[in-house]
Amino acid sequence: MQQIPHPYQTLYSELAQRSLDASFSSEFNVGGRFVAAEVKGRRYWYFDLPDAHGGKARTYVGPIEDPEITKRVENFKDLKADIRQRRKLVSTLVREAHLQRPEGKTGDIIQALAEAGFFRLRGVLVGTVAYQCYPAVLGIRLPGTSMVTGDADFAQFHSISVAVDDKMPPVLDTLKSVDPTFREIPHPADGRLSTQFSSRSGYKVEFLTPNTGSAEYEGHPTPMPALGGASAQPPRFLDFLIYNPIRAVLLHGAGVPVTVPSPERFATHKLIVASRRRTDNDGTAKSRKDKAQAAAIMQAMIEQRQSEDLAEAFMEAYERGPAWKDAIRRSLSEIDKRARDIIEPALARAIAKLERDPAEFGLEGQA
Incomplete structure (x- = not known):
C-alpha cells in the first residue's frame, strides 16, 4: 500500500x-x-x-x-x-493526493443530512461511503475497487435518538431537496413506518439502529424520535460498529464534517457481516466486498503501526460469543492469502503485547 x-x-x-x-x-x-x-x-x-x-x-x-x-x-x-x-x-x-471523492449525488445527500443536523444529533455514517473516508484518516491509499456504491447508510443508537430531545426536519423533505423523486419505502413488517428512501433512479438511503435484544426484533422497524420521521432497521452487531465513532471529513464541495466508525471497528465488523450474507449472487458479491474492505483497512493499520488498536477491537468482538467468533474466523480464513499472511501474524504479535494469548483468538503459532 x-x-x-x-x-x-x-x-x-x-x-x-x-x-x-x-x-x-x-x-x-x-x-x-x-x-x-x-x-x-x-x-x-x-x-x-x-x-x-x-x-x-x-x-x-x-x-x-x-x-x-x-x-x-x-x-x-x-x-x-x-x-x-x-x-x-x-x-x-x-x-494531487488522489484521495476519493464520493459520487456527486452521494455527497449532496450526506451534506444535506449534515446540514439538517444528523451528525450533530450523534448519527454515524456507515457502509461504503464511510470506507471512502479512511484513506485520509489513516494516511494511506486503499483499493478503489472496494469503494463503489449505489446507496448511503446512516446509523444512530435508539437510546441517543430518545435522549437528545431534539430532532431533524422531515427526512423526506431533506432528501427531496437533493432529488425531488425521493419517496418513502413502507417497511414490509409495518407499512406505517419507513427505514428506506429511494429515488426514481434507484438510489437508496437507509437508516439503521443496533438490535441488542433477541433476534425476533431484527425484522421490525424501530421508530427514531430524532430522525425527522424516519424509522430504523435494527440489525445485530451494529452496536459494536458505531460505538465510540470518530470525526472525519467527506471530500465533497467545501468538505462535509461527518462521523464514521473507528477503522478498527469497521474492519472487524466487516469480517462479522461478510460471513452472514445471503448465499445468492448479490449476497456473495457483498460478502467479497466486505472482506476486501476489512483486509484493506487491517493491512493499512498494520503498516501505520496501529496494530494494537486493531487487536483490541478484534479481541472485544471475538469474546462477545460463539456467533461472533465463528463469523470472524470464517471470514478471516477466506480473505486473500497474501493479505492473511500479513494480518494474522501482526494481530498475534499485538495480542501478545497486550498480554493475552494469541491462541485464545484462533491465532496459535502466528506470533
Whole structure:
C-alpha cells in the first residue's frame, strides 16, 4: 500500500478542522448574501436567499450602525471566503493526493443530512461511503475497487435518538431537496413506518439502529424520535460498529464534517457481516466486498503501526460469543492469502503485547 505524503495529510487535518469550525459558526445559508439598503435615510442589513422560482427571499437583519449585527455580517463574509479556500483544499486532495471523492449525488445527500443536523444529533455514517473516508484518516491509499456504491447508510443508537430531545426536519423533505423523486419505502413488517428512501433512479438511503435484544426484533422497524420521521432497521452487531465513532471529513464541495466508525471497528465488523450474507449472487458479491474492505483497512493499520488498536477491537468482538467468533474466523480464513499472511501474524504479535494469548483468538503459532 502507498502512503499519502505528509504534506497532504497536513492539508486534510486543516480541512477537517476548518470544516468543523464552519459547521458551528454558520448562522445563515451560505447560498445567500447580505446586502445593505437605505430606508428613509437610514441604512439596514438584509439577507437575500435565492428561491426555487428564480427570485429571492429578502429577510430583514438590522441597522448597519449596530456593531453586533455588522460583526455578524463580517463573520459571514469570512465564512464564505473560507468556503472558497476549503473548496481548493478539497480539490487539491482529490487531484494531487488522489484521495476519493464520493459520487456527486452521494455527497449532496450526506451534506444535506449534515446540514439538517444528523451528525450533530450523534448519527454515524456507515457502509461504503464511510470506507471512502479512511484513506485520509489513516494516511494511506486503499483499493478503489472496494469503494463503489449505489446507496448511503446512516446509523444512530435508539437510546441517543430518545435522549437528545431534539430532532431533524422531515427526512423526506431533506432528501427531496437533493432529488425531488425521493419517496418513502413502507417497511414490509409495518407499512406505517419507513427505514428506506429511494429515488426514481434507484438510489437508496437507509437508516439503521443496533438490535441488542433477541433476534425476533431484527425484522421490525424501530421508530427514531430524532430522525425527522424516519424509522430504523435494527440489525445485530451494529452496536459494536458505531460505538465510540470518530470525526472525519467527506471530500465533497467545501468538505462535509461527518462521523464514521473507528477503522478498527469497521474492519472487524466487516469480517462479522461478510460471513452472514445471503448465499445468492448479490449476497456473495457483498460478502467479497466486505472482506476486501476489512483486509484493506487491517493491512493499512498494520503498516501505520496501529496494530494494537486493531487487536483490541478484534479481541472485544471475538469474546462477545460463539456467533461472533465463528463469523470472524470464517471470514478471516477466506480473505486473500497474501493479505492473511500479513494480518494474522501482526494481530498475534499485538495480542501478545497486550498480554493475552494469541491462541485464545484462533491465532496459535502466528506470533
